[in-house]
Amino acid sequence: xxxxxxxxxxxxxxxxxxxxxxxxxxxxxxxxxxxxxxxxxxxxxxxxxxxxxxxxxxxxxxxxxxxxxxxxxxxxxxxxxxxxxxxxxxxxxxxxxxxxxxxxxxxxxxxxxx
Amino acid sequence: xxxxxxxxxxxxxxxxxxxxxxxxxxxxxxxxxxxxxxxxxxxxxxxxxxxxxxxxxxxxxxxxxxxxxxxxxxxxxxxxxxxxxxxxxxxxxxxxxxxxxxxxxxxxxxxx
Numbered sequence: 001x002x003x004x005x006x007x008x009x010x011x012x013x014x015x016x017x018x019x020x021x022x023x024x025x026x027x028x029x030x031x032x033x034x035x036x037x038x039x040x041x042x043x044x045x046x047x048x049x050x051x052x053x054x055x056x057x058x059x060x061x062x063x064x065x066x067x068x069x070x071x072x073x074x075x076x077x078x079x080x081x082x083x084x085x086x087x088x089x090x091x092x093x094x095x096x097x098x099x100x101x102x103x104x105x106x107x108x109x110x111x112x113x114x
Numbered sequence: 115x116x117x118x119x120x121x122x123x124x125x126x127x128x129x130x131x132x133x134x135x136x137x138x139x140x141x142x143x144x145x146x147x148x149x150x151x152x153x154x155x156x157x158x159x160x161x162x163x164x165x166x167x168x169x170x171x172x173x174x175x176x177x178x179x180x181x182x183x184x185x186x187x188x189x190x191x192x193x194x195x196x197x198x199x200x201x202x203x204x205x206x207x208x209x210x211x212x213x214x215x216x217x218x219x220x221x222x223x224x225x226x
Contacts, residue, residue: 002157033213043158043203043216055212090157099207099214100146100165105157 003027004093004106012112018079021109025072025093031055032074033092033103034066043090049074050097078111086113116141116208120217127194128225135202135220138186143209147187149178150203152219158203162189194224 003026011019025032034046045058049068060066063081068074078085088110092103119138127133137147145166150158164171164178164187171178175194180187187206191198204217 002159031212042218045213045215048212050212058213097212099209099212102148102160102163103214104160105150107157 002104002106004029004091004104006089006091006106006109008109009107010110010112012114013081014114015081015083017081018077019081019111021076021078021089021091021111023074023076023091023093023106025074025091026104029093029095029104030072031094031097031101032068032072033094034060034074034076035090035092035105037088037090037108038084039087046076048097055097081113083113086111116206116215118204118206118215118217120204120220122220123218124221124223126223126225129194129196131194133189133191133194133198133222133224135189135204135222136186137188137204137206137217138184139206139215140185141206141209142182142185144185144206145209146207146214147178147180148205148214149189150205150216151200152203153200161202191222194222196224196226198222199224 005024031050035043046060048056088108092105094101148163152158177190205214207214
């Protein structure tokens, strides 16, 4: 158990819909990262938050957005869903926001678009 | 842009043999290099990491070596066991940013 909690574990929805994925970081961690992993693919960095503020952006689509709340949990919002958005979405957290910090991953949310 | 190349993409070894996975990075200022193991359908787990001020680090059957001059680092697994079968990802920090970049992964199969 990494201490990072992601909900829901599975999500099935249709094209055009909107979903929200939730992540609670490990106790004491201030930074949250979101990654997308398509079938048999690598980890694509989407976005990072540190103590409520956006810190870094990766290849995140305009249809996707995220935020980190005062209690440090984070939500990733995916809208106008397309078939290609089907993937595992991982959240990771670290103590601080630097690139030289270990990141600890949650169990992921498996999103299936029908 | 910055990138990390990882080789091989697949690796099969006999149980008890050693496995070596290599990564090459492009950012000469990278200073942190973690390795993750991901079993099928599960989360990536940090198994070992190394910082640029160290040339080698060991943890039981796992070791990582870093060659800053050549800008490459390697994961070594000795006395492999079937439970070592997984996908392994290397990563390197990107200087001037708050993130690191992952390699494309190596699928390791340990044959009993």
